[in-house]
Amino acid sequence: MTTSPLEPTGTAGSCRIAAMTPPAPGGVSILQLSGDVIPILERLTGRSQWTVGDLRLCDLAGIDRGLVSMPAPDIAQLMPHGGTRIRQRLLDAAETAGACQDRTVSAISPAELYPEARDDVEAAALKTMTRAASPLAIDLLLQQSERWAECTDWNEEDTERSQRLARLIDPPDVVVIGPANIGKSSLLNTLAGRDVAIAIDQAGTTRDHVSGLVELGGLVVRWHDTPGQRTSDDTIEQEAIEQAAGLIQQADMLISTRDPGTSWHEGAHDPDLKLSLRCDLGLCRDADLCVSSVTGEGLIELVECVREHLVPMADLGSTRPWRFPGLDTSDSNNA
Ligand SMILES: Nc1nc2c(ncn2[C@@H]2O[C@H](COP(=O)(O)OP(=O)(O)OP(=O)(O)O)[C@@H](O)[C@H]2O)c(=O)[nH]1
Ligand SMILES: [Mg+2]
Structure with a gap:
């Protein structure tokens, strides 16, 4: 046999x-x-x-x-x-x-996974790196072993910075709201560099919320494109508009949009950014930023603005240690 x-x-x-x-x-x-x-x-x-x-x-x-x-x-x-x-x-x-x-x-355990790592912090950093969403996380994670070795104190600011930097590992949620047919889905497609959402000249095109991972200056975010805010007989669309309310609550960044022909959505939550779309058709002077998916105007500034709101440059440039997701600091004197 x-x-x-x-x-x-x-x-x-x-x-x-x-x-x-x-x-x-x-x-x-x-x-x-x-x-x-x-x-x-x-x-x-x-x-x-x-x-x-x-x-x-x-x-x-x-x-x-x-x-x-x-x-x-x-x-x-x-x-x-x-x-x-x-x-x-x-x-x-x-x-x-x-x-x-x-x-x-x-x-x-990280140490078992990475026997070549210098210490437990480096092993944990390597393990976290395998699931880090954003390219900006890589260099920072590689520096943590030395930073923790030198660290003798830990303060509230370090905790807050660590929480913001965690957005480099798990993509934060950016939620975009605004009236129908003003270019919200076109903006998602432009930022993603591919067709994530259908974008045509018809109000109510996005009937259910669509989301996609988008890299903005080295930070990967989950960009949520919601249906345009309007009253509609379509029950799916109305349900989706109501669901968008839940998304707004959990948003790490809320972006309210309008174009020259519409007005800002009146909601319970103040937006983090008032963004004017289709600015090639006219400017909205009360907006924080104006963009056009057609001409590309304002897109570089938008990318920079979202990245800065979610993970400020001061955090990225800090030389303090980062208590990154996956780092067990329970036996560290520093944390
Ligand atoms: N001129 C101009 N037209 C744009 C721009 N962005 C989108 N459009 C056009 O605006 C129309 C609506 O675009 P969508 O992206 O579907 O708009 P929306 O806000 O997602 O619409 P709903 O899903 O119905 O809420 C389409 O005909 C787009 O080609 C822009 O920056 N400039
Ligand atoms: Mg849409």
């Missing part, structure tokens, strides 16, 4: 496998084995004599070909293509080969 190369032989000790990359399609996935990795590596790749520092291009259980590295005696990483099905099949194959599947990366 022949046995499958993936069949556990009973010699493998304790080995776990976990997906290190988010459960969404991407270029490459990273699956990490930890523990007694060599027997599992041999079964998955069909190759023996694995040593620390190895980086090989291998067949992965007949499912894909990809790089396999062994950075430490008890850590190995498989790097197949990033399709969700490939990743799941490989996780299952590793389980068949005797590894125990950790379904979430959060189950693994």
Whole structure:
């Protein structure tokens, strides 16, 4: 009787496998084995004599070909293509080969994930980096190990700055409200550089709220385009207008819009920015900023203004330590 190369032989000790990359399609996935990795590596790749520092291009259980590295005696990483099905099949194959599947990366400590890190802060920074939404987070995270090592005090301002900087990791919500048919969806599409929302010359085009991730000067925000504020017989649109009220409450930044032919929406919440749209058709002098999606006028200033409101330059330039999401400061004297 022949046995499958993936069949556990009973010699493998304790080995776990976990997906290190988010459960969404991407270029490459990273699956990490930890523990007694060599027997599992041999079964998955069909190759023996694995040593620390190895980086090989291998067949992965007949499912894909990809790089396999062994950075430490008890850590190995498989790097197949990033399709969700490939990743799941490989996780299952590793389980068949005797590894125990950790379904979430959060189950693994940063120090275990990054044995090469200088200290716990650097390990936590590297782990947080894998899920950071904004490019602006990267350099800051890399500086935290040194900053925490030098830090001898911690104050209220540091706490507040840390909370604002957390917006670099989890995208803040920017909610745009205003009358119908004035260019709100066109603005989202222009900022995103692609068609996220339908934009045509007809009031009530956006009948349900649409959101998309948009990078504004290195800060990624979740931009919510709401249906134009108007009375309508359409129940879906009316429901969506009511739902927008909930979005407004949770907004990190509320932008009220109008164009030369309309007026500001009267709501319970004061906007953080009064933005005039379609300024190529005329200026609204009572606006904080005027933009046109057609001519591009004011867009650079808008990007700068939103970034500054959510993550001010003073925070980005501060040399104080950052208590970033994922950093456990419970055993630190500083926090
Ligand atoms: N001249 C000019 N026209 C614009 C500009 N931005 C959008 N438009 C036009 O304005 C019309 C309405 O655009 P939308 O982006 O759909 O407007 P909206 O505010 O999302 O509309 P609703 O979804 O109905 O609330 C379209 O015909 C756009 O081409 C602009 O900056 N200048
Ligand atoms: Mg719209």
